[in-house]
Amino acid sequence: xxxxxxxIPTAPNADNIAIIxxxxxxxxxxxxxxxxxxxxxxxxxxxxxxxxxxxxxxxGKTFIAGADIKEFGKTPKEPHxxxxxxxxxxxxxxxxxxxxxxxxxxxxxxxxxxxYRVAIKxxxxxxxxxxxxxxxxxxxxxxxxxxxxxxxxxxxxxxxxPQKVEQLDQYGIIxxxxxxxxxxxxxxxxETASFAKEILAQNKSSKVITQEPxxxxxEQKQAAKSLCQQFRxxxxxxxxxxxxxxxxxxxxxxxxxxxxxxxxxxxxxxxxECRGSSxxxxxRHAFFAExxxxxxxxxxxxxxxxxxxKSVAVIGAGTMGGGIAMCxxxxxxxVKLLEMTQSNLAKGINAIAKRxxxxxxxxxISKQKVNQCMELIDGTCDYQDLAQVDLVVExxxxxxxxxxxxxxxxxxxxxxxxxxxxxxxxxxINEIAKATKRPEKVVxxxxxxxxxxxxxxxxxxxxYSDDQTLATAMSLGKKLGKVSVAVKVCYGFVGNRMYAxxxxxxxxxxxEGATPEQIDTAMVQWGMAMGPLAVNDMSGIDIGYxxxxxxxxxxxxxCYFAPADMLVEAGRLGQxxxxxxxxxxxxxxxxxxxxxxxxxxxSHASKLKVKQRSDISDEEIQQRLIFALxxxxxxxxxxxxxxxxxxxxxxxxxxxxxxxxLGGPMCYADEVGLQTVVETIKKFQEQSGNDYWQVAPxxxxxxxxxxxxxx
Ligand code: T1G
Numbered sequence: 001x002x003x004x005x006x007x008i009p010t011a012p013n014a015d016n017i018a019i020i021x022x023x024x025x026x027x028x029x030x031x032x033x034x035x036x037x038x039x040x041x042x043x044x045x046x047x048x049x050x051x052x053x054x055x056x057x058x059x060g061k062t063f064i065a066g067a068d069i070k071e072f073g074k075t076p077k078e079p080h081x082x083x084x085x086x087x088x089x090x091x092x093x094x095x096x097x098x099x100x101x102x103x104x105x106x107x108x109x110x111x112x113x114x115x116y117r118v119a120i121k122x123x124x125x126x127x128x129x130x131x132x133x134x135x136x137x138x139x140x141x142x143x144x145x146x147x148x149x150x151x152x153x154x155x156x157x158x159x160x161x162p163q164k165v166e167q168l169d170q171y172g173i174i175x176x177x178x179x180x181x182x183x184x185x186x187x188x189x190x191e192t193a194s195f196a197k198e199i200l201a202q203n204k205s206s207k208v209i210t211q212e213p214x215x216x217x218x219e220q221k222q223a224a225k226s227l228c229q230q231f232r233x234x235x236x237x238x239x240x241x242x243x244x245x246x247x248x249x250x251x252x253x254x255x256x257x258x259x260x261x262x263x264x265x266x267x268x269x270x271x272x273e274c275r276g277s278s279x280x281x282x283x284r285h286a287f288f289a290e291x292x293x294x295x296x297x298x299x300x301x302x303x304x305x306x307x308x309x310k311s312v313a314v315i316g317a318g319t320m321g322g323g324i325a326m327c328x329x330x331x332x333x334x335v336k337l338l339e340m341t342q343s344n345l346a347k348g349i350n351a352i353a354k355r356x357x358x359x360x361x362x363x364x365i366s367k368q369k370v371n372q373c374m375e376l377i378d379g380t381c382d383y384q385d386l387a388q389v390d391l392v393v394e395x396x397x398x399x400x401x402x403x404x405x406x407x408x409x410x411x412x413x414x415x416x417x418x419x420x421x422x423x424x425x426x427x428x429i430n431e432i433a434k435a436t437k438r439p440e441k442v443v444x445x446x447x448x449x450x451x452x453x454x455x456x457x458x459x460x461x462x463x464y465s466d467d468q469t470l471a472t473a474m475s476l477g478k479k480l481g482k483v484s485v486a487v488k489v490c491y492g493f494v495g496n497r498m499y500a501x502x503x504x505x506x507x508x509x510x511x512e513g514a515t516p517e518q519i520d521t522a523m524v525q526w527g528m529a530m531g532p533l534a535v536n537d538m539s540g541i542d543i544g545y546x547x548x549x550x551x552x553x554x555x556x557x558x559c560y561f562a563p564a565d566m567l568v569e570a571g572r573l574g575q576x577x578x579x580x581x582x583x584x585x586x587x588x589x590x591x592x593x594x595x596x597x598x599x600x601x602x603s604h605a606s607k608l609k610v611k612q613r614s615d616i617s618d619e620e621i622q623q624r625l626i627f628a629l630x631x632x633x634x635x636x637x638x639x640x641x642x643x644x645x646x647x648x649x650x651x652x653x654x655x656x657x658x659x660x661x662l663g664g665p666m667c668y669a670d671e672v673g674l675q676t677v678v679e680t681i682k683k684f685q686e687q688s689g690n691d692y693w694q695v696a697p698x699x700x701x702x703x704x705x706x707x708x709x710x711x
Contacts, residue, residue: 005037007044009051011193012186016052016200018045019189027065028058030106032077034068035084038110042091053196054095056088056114057189062101063123064110069132072275072284081106081138082264088113089209094199098192099123099174100185104162109136112143115207116199118176118192119165125173126162130244132287133280133661137271141251142263145214148173150224153252154231158245213263214256221256228253241527242661244274278671282663285710286653289646289664293485296467296474297643304468306475307419313338313386314393315406317348317379320423321395323451326352327480329373330452336386337379345379352377355452383413391476393445395423399550403427404435411436419469421445426492426547429462439464443473446493448655449539456655457482458493483654488641491551495651497636498665501628503544503561504692506532509621510563510601511610516581517593522618523625527659532625533581534591537574541567541581557690559608563601570600627681629665634696634709645710666709674703 004024011017020041024034038056045051058064067081079087088095088110097111099119108125111117119125127136127144135141136157144153148171156163165174176195180187216224231249239245247270254263274280298304313336314325321337328335339345356370365373386392392414394406403422410420420442422432433442444460457477461470470486477484487494506519510533520531536544545568548554548561567573567580574580575589583594605612633648642648649664662668669677678699685693702709 003037004031004034005041007041009048011055011189011196013190014053014193014197016050017193017196018048018051018054019193020045020054020056021059022057022064023059025060027062027102028060028107029066029068029070030064030081030084030110031068031071034064035079035081038084039079039087042087042095046092052093053200054091054093055098055189055192055196056095056110057098057192058100060101062107063097063099063103064107065102066105066107066128067137069284069287081109082268085109085113085139085143089115094196094204094207096175096192096196096199098188099125099165100188102126102162104128105136105140106138109138109140109143112147112173113139113209116175116195117173118178118188118195119174120188121164121166121177121179123165124162125165125168126160127157128160128162130158130160130239130242130248131283131660133242133244133277133283134274135244135248135251135267135270137268137275139264139267141248141267142255142260143209145252145255146209147171150214150252150256151227153255154227154249157248157252158231158235158239209260211259211261213254213258213260216256224256225253241659243277243279247274279661282661282667282671285646285663285667286649286660289650289653289667290483292644293483293647293650294474294478296471296486298467298470302467304466304471306472307390307417307468309333309390309419309472309476309479311389312336312391312393313389314395315410316394316396317345317351318395319351320447320449320451321393322348322352322355323449323453324393324395324423324447325377326355326373326452327447327482329376331480332372333376333479335377336389337377338383338386339379339381342381345381349377349379355450383409386410387413388415389418391419391421391472393421393423393447395447398424398427398547400427400431403432407432407435407442411438417441419443419472421473423447425496426551428491429460429489430464433462433464440466441469443469444487444489444493445473445477446495448495454655455481455483456495456651457484458495458651458655459484459486460493461486461488463489483650485647485650486643487647487651490636490639490641491553494633494636494642494648495655497641498629498632498648498652499656500544501632501692502625503532503536503564505624505628507561507563508559508688509616509624511559511605511608512616513605513612513614514616514621515593515598518616518618519621522621525618526622526626527662529657529659536564537580537582537584537591540574540576542573559610562604562608566600566604567597572597572600623680624684626665626668627677627684628692630669630677631681631693631696631699633665633669634698637709638696638698649710669699670708670710674699674709678703 006021008019008021011019022028045054095114096116097114100123103125127140129136178191228249235245251267251270254266311334312328314321315338317337317339325335325337359365360370422444429444433439443465446458448454448456459473474484516533520534523531541564572579575584578584578586582591636642645666649666652658652664681695
């Protein structure tokens with residue numbers, strides 16, 4: 001295996017410029033071999049008197065995209081990345097980085113340590129470490145403030161969001177922007193070598209970073225300190241509960257208060273503390289869970305090539321159908337949106353236009369992009385217009401007869417190779433597939449509301465779906481910017497089946513005497529974005545009510561979701577009726593506790609003879625809702641509805657607002673410890689006396705084997 005770093009003594013068009021050529025697929029991550037190779041190449045270049053300047057260049061699809069995350073769990077080996085950064089910046093000969101692709105994390109730190117930077121337009125640079133529960137650990141919190149200023153450093157590092165180099169023009173981070181196709185990298189190398197040669201000719205002073213803190217006068221220093229505090233306050237809300245963003249602000253503040261060496265030592269301390277935290281373990285798990293979920297475990301050895309989907313149809317222009325149509329238009333795919341009547345179609349198209357307008361008003365999308373997307377959405381009431389589409393997503397009424405009738409009609413009209421997908425949330429797609437002569441082309445593509453925003457896509461394999469169909473649906477999901485997760489058919493598939501257990505416990509706690517506010521507050525304090533009952537009010541309590549009434553196989557227990565069902569039958573559907581578990585101001589829609597709802601629940605509980613308790617703690621609320629998720633997830637794994645525990649985590653992180661710094665329900669179970677989970681579930685089983693709390697055998701088995709759920 002050739003070394004991932006080689007020193008080429010002369011560039012094609014500049015014989016006094018050497019190239020440090022990095023070739024470490026797939027993303028040139030800074031593995032130990034790469035770090036060692038860079039240091040060795042610099043030493044070699046410094047000793048060669050024919051070499052006057054150096055270019056750092058990468059093969060493949062991107063410049064260095066970061067530290068090698070796969071090394072994080074292992075004992076780090078020297079040279080550590082901060083040492084490599086120092087070695088680059090203190091090199092006696094000017095070093096220029098040739099940037100393209102995604103220059104992230106340690107990759108951007110390497111680029112900032114170089115004395116100059118040349119980049120292809122469209123290159124993304126960023127320090128996304130906070131997305132992994134980390135802070136830049138190789139000088140990023142000291143280099144970026146020095147090169148781009150304190151405010152830019154605070155913005156980029158605490159958000160973790162990459163930026164295109166063109167957007168950073170005013171900060172002087174990139175010394176030369178070149179406008180070439182990012183595949184034409186020879187041009188990038190030649191341009192960078194020429195730039196490096198020109199720098200020598202101009203005999204410019206080398207931009208070695210000195211020990212002094214960023215030089216600010218007293219007023220500027222106070223302003224910078226107050227800016228740091230503003231970021232701390234903002235992050236306390238935006239990144240509630242997360243340690244890394246706060247540590248990043250503290251480290252950036254050291255860039256203008258401490259000498260470089262001291263600040264680098266502090267940065268390393270913050271980094272090592274974050275790297276060892278449960279939050280970072282969880283967020284690294286989340287990163288790999290999403291990557292792994294994209295890998296379809298197929299029944300056959302075949303490696304099907306996904307069909308290239310050029311045109312689609314969406315059946316139903318309601319909230320879900322409209323949102324799904326927007327997903328495809330946003331990805332540049334032609335969409336035929338079919339409704340039964342012209343008036344419903346017009347209503348649906350207008351609703352889409354309104355959602356785009358709102359996004360444009362918020363600066364999320366440009367007017368030009370809105371127009372392009374609207375151009376791609378073509379309304380129709382005629383099934384014949386769907387004859388040539390490559391794939392259809394049905395998002396019509398959630399009843400089996402309606403769906404079977406639609407699929408039978410699609411089967412008649414659509415070309416034989418067209419894939420027919422249903423967005424159903426609960427229904428048995430096997431039964432839908434049987435309504436066609438092409439069951440192998442039928443699959444579930446379950447989007448989450450609002451479909452154009454939520455990242456999760458459950459790709460539901462029926463008993464008949466062939467590998468080509470599944471691979472195409474998964475690949476199409478990635479093209480739509482979704483986190484696609486393959487699941488099997490059962491009631492509610494994975495996400496909603498687990499969500500029903502979560503909601504079941506919230507409703508049981510209401511019957512036992514907890515209030516909606518106590519339950520929701522406990523869950524928000526635990527880390528959820530919103531409490532379950534406020535979420536129910538927002539989406540409409542009647543949606544779950546209809547699904548439960550339609551599900552003849554559901555629990556017969558009269559207490560099962562009794563508060564929710566009672567409220568619906570009392571006409572309290574949630575926000576849309578200004579009353580549900582809470583009451584809502586008719587003008588401002590502001591939510592507030594509602595004694596009327598609490599009284600209705602109390603009286604219903606006494607009819608059901610549920611013993612009232614005054615000792616319900618926040619911890620019990622949190623454990624009952626979260627351990628219910630874990631237990632159901634374990635059953636789902638046993639029944640192979642999901643093929644990996646990490647897939648279940650990917651679903652909950654991207655479809656239900658599970659806090660990313662806790663990694664997902666299965667990761668959280670491993671963090672809490674299966675001993676605690678199993679014992680607590682058994683306590684709930686004893687306390688409740690009902691079957692809901694039967695411990696999943698997989699939990700007992702993994703506990704007995706001393707194995708984790710997510711290993
Ligand atoms: N280390 C190791 N492997 C990585 C990796 C990394 N940093 N990034 C990606 N991969 C693997 C990924 O698992 C997959 O592997 C393959 O590359 C293709 O990835 C010190 C401490 C770069 C935008 O957070 O954002 O530097 O499945 O499918 O869609 O301060 O990967 O093929 O075996 O995502 O084209 C900071 C994370 C690290 C970058 C490319 N860097 N990566 O996207 O391909 S922390 C990151 C990405 C750090 C320093 C700190 C994306 C990408 P496999 P892919 P892609």
